[in-house]
Amino acid sequence: MKIKKVVGREIFDSRGLPTxxxxxxxxxxxxIKSAVPSxxxxxxxxxxxxRDHDRNRLMGQxxxxxxxxxxxxxxxxxxxxxxxxxxxxxxxxxxDATPDxxxxxxxxxxxxxxxxCKAQAVAENLELxxxxxxLYGSDSVxxxxxxxxxxxxxxxxxxxFPIQEIMLVPIGAQNFRxxxxxxxxxxxxxxxxxxxxxxxTAVGDEGGFCPIFNSEYEPFDFIVAALKNTDNQDLFSxxxxxxxxxxxxxKTGMYRWKQGEKTTEQLxxxxxxxxxxxxxxxxxxGFAQNDIEGWKILFEQLSNTLQIVGDDIFATSSQxxxxxxxxxxxxxxxxxxxxxxxxxxxxxAIAVCQQVGMNAIIxxxxxxxxxTFIADLAVGTSSGQIKAGAPCRGERMAKYxxxxxxxxxxxxxxxxx
Numbered sequence: 001m002k003i004k005k006v007v008g009r010e011i012f013d014s015r016g017l018p019t020x021x022x023x024x025x026x027x028x029x030x031x032i033k034s035a036v037p038s039x040x041x042x043x044x045x046x047x048x049x050x051r052d053h054d055r056n057r058l059m060g061q062x063x064x065x066x067x068x069x070x071x072x073x074x075x076x077x078x079x080x081x082x083x084x085x086x087x088x089x090x091x092x093x094x095x096d097a098t099p100d101x102x103x104x105x106x107x108x109x110x111x112x113x114x115x116x117c118k119a120q121a122v123a124e125n126l127e128l129x130x131x132x133x134x135l136y137g138s139d140s141v142x143x144x145x146x147x148x149x150x151x152x153x154x155x156x157x158x159x160x161f162p163i164q165e166i167m168l169v170p171i172g173a174q175n176f177r178x179x180x181x182x183x184x185x186x187x188x189x190x191x192x193x194x195x196x197x198x199x200x201t202a203v204g205d206e207g208g209f210c211p212i213f214n215s216e217y218e219p220f221d222f223i224v225a226a227l228k229n230t231d232n233q234d235l236f237s238x239x240x241x242x243x244x245x246x247x248x249x250x251k252t253g254m255y256r257w258k259q260g261e262k263t264t265e266q267l268x269x270x271x272x273x274x275x276x277x278x279x280x281x282x283x284x285x286g287f288a289q290n291d292i293e294g295w296k297i298l299f300e301q302l303s304n305t306l307q308i309v310g311d312d313i314f315a316t317s318s319q320x321x322x323x324x325x326x327x328x329x330x331x332x333x334x335x336x337x338x339x340x341x342x343x344x345x346x347x348x349a350i351a352v353c354q355q356v357g358m359n360a361i362i363x364x365x366x367x368x369x370x371x372t373f374i375a376d377l378a379v380g381t382s383s384g385q386i387k388a389g390a391p392c393r394g395e396r397m398a399k400y401x402x403x404x405x406x407x408x409x410x411x412x413x414x415x416x417x
Contacts, residue, residue: 001026001027001028001082001083001119001122001123002026002027002080002081002082002083003024003025003026003027003078003079003080003081003082003083003116003119004025004026004027004029004079005023005024005025005079006022006023006024006025006070006071006074006075006078006079006112007022007023007025007070007071007075008020008021008022008023008066008067008068008069008070008071008075008108008111009021009022009023009067010062010063010064010067011035011369013037013038013367013368013369013395014205014366014367014368014369014393014395015040015205015366015367017038017058017061017367018058018061018062018063019035019036019037019038019063019107019367019369020035020036020063020066020067020070020107020108020110020111021033021034021035021036021111021369022034022070022111022112022114022115023115024083024112024115024116024118024119026083026119026122026123030122032115032118032119032122033115033118033371034111034112034114034115034118034371034373035111035369035370035371036107036110036111036114036337036338036369036371037338037364037365037366037367037368037369037371038107038338038365038366038367039336039338039339039365039366039367040155040156040205040365040366040367042312043245043289043311043312043313043315043339044245044289044312045289045312045313045314045315045317045320045339046100046106046312046315046316046336046338046339046340047100047101047106047109047315047338047339047340047341048098048100048101048102048105048106049105049106049107049338050063050065050066050069050104050105050106050107050108051063051065051066052064052065063105063107065105066104066105066107066108066111067108069104069105069108070108070111070112073095073104074091074092074095074104074108074109074112075112077091077095078091078112078116082123083116083119083120083122083123084116084120085113085116085117085120085135085343085344086135086344088112088113088116089113089116089342089343089344089345092104092109092112092113092341092342093342096109100341101341106338106339106340106341107338109341109342110337110338110341110342110343113337113341113342113343113344114337114343114371114373116343117131117132117135117343117373118373120135127376127406127409128373128376128380129141129375129376129377129379129380129406130380131380132376132377132379132380132381133379133380133381133382135344135347135380136347136350136351136380136381138380138381138382140382141379141380141382141410142379142382142384143175143176143378143379143403143406143407143410144176144362144378144379144383144384144385144386144403145169145170145171145173145176145179145384145385145386146169146170146176146179146180146183146385146386146387146388146400146403147167147168147169147239147282147361147385147386147387148167148168148169148170148183148187148388148389148390148391149165149166149167149206149207149208149387149389149390150166150167150168150186150187150190150208150209150223150390151163151165151166151208151209151210151219152164152165152203152204152205152206152207152208152209152210153165153166153204153210154242154243154246154247155243155246155366156204156205156206156208156210156366157204157205157208157210158210159200159204159210159211159212159213160212160258161210161212161213161216161219161258162216162242162247162255162256162257162258163216163219163240163241163242163243164241164242164243164246165206165208165239165240165241165243165284166208166219166220166223166238166239166240167238167239167240167241167282167387168183168186168187168223168236168238168239169236169237169238169239169281169282170182170183170235170236171235171236171237171281172234172235172236173235175407175411176403176404176407177404177407180391180400180403180404182230182232182235182236183236183391184391185230185232186223186226186227186230186232186236187390187391187392189226189229189230190209190222190223190226191209193222193225193226193229194209194211194222197222199211199212200212203390203392203393205366205367206364206366206368206389206390206393206396207389207390207391207392207393207396208389208390208392216257216258216270217274217277220238220274220277220278223238223278224278224279227279233279236279237279237280237281237282238278238279238280238281239280239281239282239283239284239307240274240280240282240283240284240286241284241285241309241311241387242283242284242285242286243284243285243311243312244267244285244286244287244288244291244294245285245288245289245312247288248287248288248290248291249261250290253291255267255288264287264291264293264294264297267286267287267294268294268297268298268301271283271286271298271302272301272302275302275305275306280306281306281307282306282307282308282309282332283298283302283306283307283308283309284309284310284311284334285309285310285311285312285313286298286308289312289313292327292329295308295310295313295327295329295330296327296328296329298329299328299329299330299331300328303330303331307331307332307359308329308330308331308332309330309331309332309333309334309359309361310324310329310330310332310333310334311333311334311336311363313329313330314330314333314334314349315336315339315340316333316334316335316336316337316339316340316345316346316349317339317340317349318345318348318349318351318352321333321349321352321353321356321358322352322356325356325358330358331357331358331359332353332358332359332360332361332385333349333353333358333359333360333361334361334363334387335349335350335353335360335361335362335363335383336363336364336365337373337374337377338365343377346377347381350381350383359384359385360381360383360384360385361383361385361386361387362374362377362378362381362383362385362386362387363386363387363388364387364388364389364396364399368389368395368396369395370394370395370398371398372398372399372401372402374386374388374399375388375399375400375402375403375406376402376406378403379403379406386399386403388400
């Protein structure tokens with residue numbers, strides 16, 4: 001099935017800021033759409049997001065240049081070609097051979113790549129996750145367990161709490177529906193406890209609560225209380241995304257922390273105390289990209305009991321993940337397609353993780369859309385874990401609801417897996 005038409009659109013993400021959508025029309029008239037997210041806490045290593053920088057329009061955040069590249073640069077080369085992800089991504093990489101997609105913009109390239117993957121699934125009459133599994137080379141699939149954001153801090157809220165995300169991890173649940181149901185129950189018990197304590201229940205960019213906390217341990221105490229009140233102590237663990245790069249002072253080597261600062265050693269002591277006193281499962285970006293000694297200490301001391309996750313330090317790059325394995329700094333990597341710019345390169349990063357025994361965590365971004373592609377990506381590659389935000393806000397729940405659909409289909413044995 002050949003591609004007949006390619007259209008790019010400037011749409012708006014969950015923060016109300018411009019992002020990119022791509023629409024592919026197949027020769028049979030079927031229309032396929034994709035929409036890419038945008039991150040706020042961004043790695044210096046991730047692919048280039050093309051913006052217009054016209055201060056007279058949309059605060060300089062417009063994406064009309066990316067739209068032009070979709071329609072007139074990439075589109076002109078793929079119209080008349082088969083709806084084939086590998087073919088389309090090869091064309092994209094020929095057009096922009098830079099490692100960070102600086103010529104076309106990763107927001108433009110990913111929009112086309114995602115749409116091409118969806119179009120191939122339609123052309124071959126497959127569910128998207130089935131198509132992904134075939135392209136990835138899997139003969140089986142699995143539904144991931146979620147890491148659900150319940151408290152927002154860092155650049156995702158205005159509460160001055162240093163940790164960017166505190167997440168619930170229902171590792172004891174029997175299936176995805178059970179994990180989501182239990183998570184919703186705990187989320188609303190947290191809301192009740194916050195109200196009882198006369199704290200704000202407003203939510204941040206990713207749907208987690210963002211009250212003012214009196215101490216660095218208070219949110220964890222709220223979680224423990226909510227788990228106890230809902231009889232879920234044995235079901236849940238807790239995960240952190242510290243996004244430490246946002247806290248790091250390059251000149252002093254110190255980390256901003258509430259009203260003061262922490263050294264690398266003090267920050268590690270904080271993590272060690274959390275691991276000892278709370279049901280901790282995972283620490284993401286516990287130290288800054290340049291603080292390799294911090295990463296090595298964390299991995300050496302805690303990787304036997306915790307998942308030590310790299311996001312900014314890897315930026316969904318196969319080469320950076322391999323480097324991290326050699327440096328012995330992490331046992332898991334966050335996978336964000338817009339950090340690398342195409343779906344085939346995303347596959348490569350996931351494959352490297354699985355080959356070297358690292359966990360791969362498929363992830364959303366803080367500026368999201370209702371596109372559910374990452375849910376199918378997590379299932380089709382059997383990645384095992386997904387971050388899509390809180391059990392709150394439509395752009396987050398869209399991913400979780402898609403996973404419910406997939407799990408139901410697989411359970412009913414409606415598909416060829």
